[in-house]
Ligand SMILES: O=C(O)CCC(=O)C(=O)O
């Protein structure tokens with residue numbers, strides 16, 4: 182039992198950061214990299230509690246609780262109460278409910294992990310849609326590089342089949358670029374070597 186809510190949140194947040202780091206370590210190890218050298222030492226995280234109110238009646242367009250986006254950080258772990266609502270967008274552009282079983286979590290790759298893995302891991306676009314009459318609560322543990330640590334593709338992940346896709350960058354600079362541009366293609370535009378010219382018409386994360 183916990184003495185108060187903040188104690189429970191603190192413990193939960195610590196456990197989720199541990200889990201997040203374990204998953205990262207598994208990913209890095211699976212690519213033959215030393216996770217400590219490449220990531221763990223320079224990692225920070227934050228834990229957020231989220232509440233989605235029932236949209237006013239009649240429901241406005243689809244009751245969007247959170248607009249479509251990819252996460253900018255490295256890896257996100259999400260959980261929720263029993264009210265579903267998370268949807269993911271596969272490459273065909275449709276929206277598919279991501280049903281999270283009771284008591285389970287979902288891990289979502291962020292833009293920074295895509296860069297780190299030299300494009301091997303893909304951040305899925307996702308959103309939250311509120312359809313029913315019940316409030317939705319969720320929580321997220323967002324793992325990210327410390328502000329001034331450099332995100333650079335490891336040499337071992339670059340070869341003839343995988344040419345270098347991203348230049349080194351710091352997370353804080355990338356985030357600031359995203360906040361000013363709000364583009365779905367922020368990572369490619371900011372750090373990608375194959376980005377089309379800036380200014381070309383493109384979707385934004387606010388659509
Ligand atoms: O509340 C959710 O299930 C999703 C939250 C989310 O995608 C985010 O905060 O980036």
Ligand SMILES: [Fe+2]
Pocket residue numbers: 250251252307
């Ligand atoms: Fe997200």
